[in-house]
Amino acid sequence: MAINELRxxxxxxxxxxxxxxxxxxxxxxxxxxxxxxxxxxxxxxxxIRLFHRTTRSISLTEEGQRFLDAVQPSLxxxxxxxxxxxxxxxxxxxxxxxxGPHSVFKKVIGPILDEFIQLxxxxxxxxxxxxxxxxxxxxxxxxxxxxxxxxxxGLIARRLFPIQLIICAAPSYLHKYGxxxxxxxxxxxxxxxxxxxxxxxxxxxxxxxxxxxQDLYVQPVFCTNDEEFELRTxxxxxxxxxxxxxxxAVHIREGRLVPLLVEHMADxxxxxxxxxxxxxxxxxxxxxIDLVSERLTNSHExxxxxxxxxxxxxxxxxxNS
Numbered sequence: 230m231a232i233n234e235l236r237x238x239x240x241x242x243x244x245x246x247x248x249x250x251x252x253x254x255x256x257x258x259x260x261x262x263x264x265x266x267x268x269x270x271x272x273x274x275x276x277i278r279l280f281h282r283t284t285r286s287i288s289l290t291e292e293g294q295r296f297l298d299a300v301q302p303s304l305x306x307x308x309x310x311x312x313x314x315x316x317x318x319x320x321x322x323x324x325x326x327x328x329g330p331h332s333v334f335k336k337v338i339g340p341i342l343d344e345f346i347q348l349x350x351x352x353x354x355x356x357x358x359x360x361x362x363x364x365x366x367x368x369x370x371x372x373x374x375x376x377x378x379x380x381x382x383g384l385i386a387r388r389l390f391p392i393q394l395i396i397c398a399a400p401s402y403l404h405k406y407g408x409x410x411x412x413x414x415x416x417x418x419x420x421x422x423x424x425x426x427x428x429x430x431x432x433x434x435x436x437x438x439x440x441x442x443q444d445l446y447v448q449p450v451f452c453t454n455d456e457e458f459e460l461r462t463x464x465x466x467x468x469x470x471x472x473x474x475x476x477x478a479v480h481i482r483e484g485r486l487v488p489l490l491v492e493h494m495a496d497x498x499x500x501x502x503x504x505x506x507x508x509x510x511x512x513x514x515x516x517x518i519d520l521v522s523e524r525l526t527n528s529h530e531x532x533x534x535x536x537x538x539x540x541x542x543x544x545x546x547x548x549n550s
Contacts, residue, residue: 327374374500376392387518390531394495398470421469421470456476502518
């Protein structure tokens with residue numbers, strides 16, 4: 230329905246309900262002349278007279294009464310729908326569709342989601358685990374997370390923190406198998422690889438060599454497509470793996486893992502939160518974005534400082550001295 234028709238029907242209904250053209254004009258904050266013109270345009274469009282009008286009174290014609298009976302319920306429903314949308318925008322209520330990769334959701338996003346639910350009990354999160362970059366329009370995503378580079382144009386993306394890919398092993402592994410002093414020496418070590426579900430291929434490690442980022446293909450003795458299971462095997466002292474700092478940092482800080490070859494650590498990728506617009510965001514969406522940004526932007530829990538990397542990587546020198 231064109232906006233002039235909606236305005237005309239609203240003016241007509243208010244005039245009929247209030248019994249006065251001037252009162253209807255005042256309710257819409259327009260002049261009585263403008264209201265009279267709108268009613269005249271509606272009557273001309275319909276080809277019928279809706280009101281009997283004199284200088285002192287106004288009343289519905291028979292056709293006007295039938296038209297009122299037909300449009301009044303629909304107008305009330307439309308007004309109620311508008312109020313519901315405004316309430317949804319201004320209150321943290323309703324469904325919240327979130328998409329993100331398995332690898333960061335449980336450990337990184339999960340605790341924040343728990344906090345968000347406590348703060349916004351009337352929001353119903355709908356979580357979709359997806360390691361691909363979701364089509365946020367087709368999938369009706371409110372908020373998404375992505376590892377790598379910034380999402381496609383047309384989306385708003387906030388960088389949360391860099392993804393540090395750290396080669397690491399448990400102290401028990403290093404005691405048993407020794408410490409690799411170079412990338413080349415990894416060929417004689419028990420390495421783990423993450424296997425992609427899509428094509429059943431091992432993902433190469435990503436390493437920094439000088440100023441360049443390169444793929445490093447290892448000969449794995451252990452493969453899995455589950456990051457938690459890979460971490461379990463590394464902590465057990467069975468393999469060396471390349472893990473994201475968001476997974477490994479807590480274990481490195483508590484001495485359960487040792488970072489290795491830190492000069493080759495790659496950090497060219499980032500974790501992004503993305504959404505469709507900076508404006509007109511429902512409160513539930515805005516609240517979630519703000520909480521995630523506050524908790525995760527350059528998060529200490531998910532990123533190791535250069536000083537920490539150097540300090541914790543000295544483990545083998547101290548223990549072997």
